[in-house]
Amino acid sequence: MKQDDIRFFTSWFKGYVKSYSSTDEEVQANLNYKEEHSLRVRDLMLTLGEEQLDPNSMFLAEVIGLFHDVGRFEQYVKYHTFKDHLSEDHAELGLSILERHQILFDHMSKQEKAIIFTAIRNHNRLMIHESVRGNTLLFCKLIRDADKLDILEQIINFYENPQRTPYFAVENNHSDNRYSHEIIQGILSGRQITYSSVQYPADIKLIRVSWFLDLTLPTASKIAKRKQFLQRIKVFIPETDEINEAFRYVEQVLSEHALK
Ligand SMILES: [Fe+2]
Structure with missing residues (x-):
């Protein structure tokens, strides 16, 4: 993977999110929050990965961060909730979206795609599946930590300043x-x-x-x-x-x- 591939994924992602634009303020606000979350988690992946990843692995980490919640947009528009147990597993939904749009195809090897899929699939599980090993396990840990850090920060900011993120889908x-x-x-x-x-x-x-x-x-x-x-x-x-x-x-x- 190269920097150009990352640019392609980022612009696809932004266009994809835009395709769900809504005139309903609450829906739009929550789509924005998830888009911003995805971009921050991508940045956190780079921060957390810095010490242990080679340049190509950093690209992988970036793609995992960017796409880990790609299922959230369809989930919210379809079910009006981010609760998986009331709708469907947003990680699996995200993987089916990446397949449907053939986004990763042509930009990376089969092994790289498998790592990305496993990391996304495991990002929201209670525990990482015991069959995940080696390098793939490291990417699973990275995305789970990056995701938690950003969710915690977003929620704490919301508790402290609820008016800054109206309609944020979290109880307060x-x-x-x-x-x-x-x-x-x-x-x-x-x-x-x-x-x-x-x-x-x-x-x-x-x-x-x-x-x-x-x-x-x-x-x-x-x-x-x-x-x-x-x-x-x-x-x-x-x-x-x-x-x-x-x-x-x-x-x-x-x-x-x-x-x-
Ligand atoms: Fe998620």
Whole structure:
């Protein structure tokens, strides 16, 4: 792959997103947020990949970042939600879109295409499929970390400044103090927490806190620390002894990981 291929993919992506343009302000705002998210995740892939990837792998990382959420636009316009369980898996949808438009075809080898597909397919799973190995596994880790970092930042910015991103499809109820104890237990025992355990608005925020435990690359943890994500999200979560304990635990794991 060459820089020209990246230019081609980027201009295709922008045109593709434009094809979903809507006069409905809410729809348009959410399409814009996903487009901006895709471009930021592409940049984060380059930041996270810098230390460990050769130039050609950096191109791959860039394409994975750019296209990881390409399914989001059709998903939102078709179902009016970004919730996969209420619509369909947006990663699989994205892969079928890339196939339908034959975008990767002609620009790369079969192996490169396979890496891109596996990384996109695994970006939103609870865990990376156990059959993924070697280089492909590294790209899976990169996209999952880059995606989490940007989603966390977007959500925290929204909590802090909701008027800056109107219609952002994220709840922002900060007044309900209830939360599920099993989510705290899940965080403290390092268990993967699924959205099925969510009962209250604070639960979703606690699940996002648990994401800090899943960051795989030390550089990602360093970025999370530098941007003070934990301290900033804590402001919007009810304060109890066990929640404080969970935060202390996550902070410790994050700090140790950032030093690796
Ligand atoms: Fe995604």
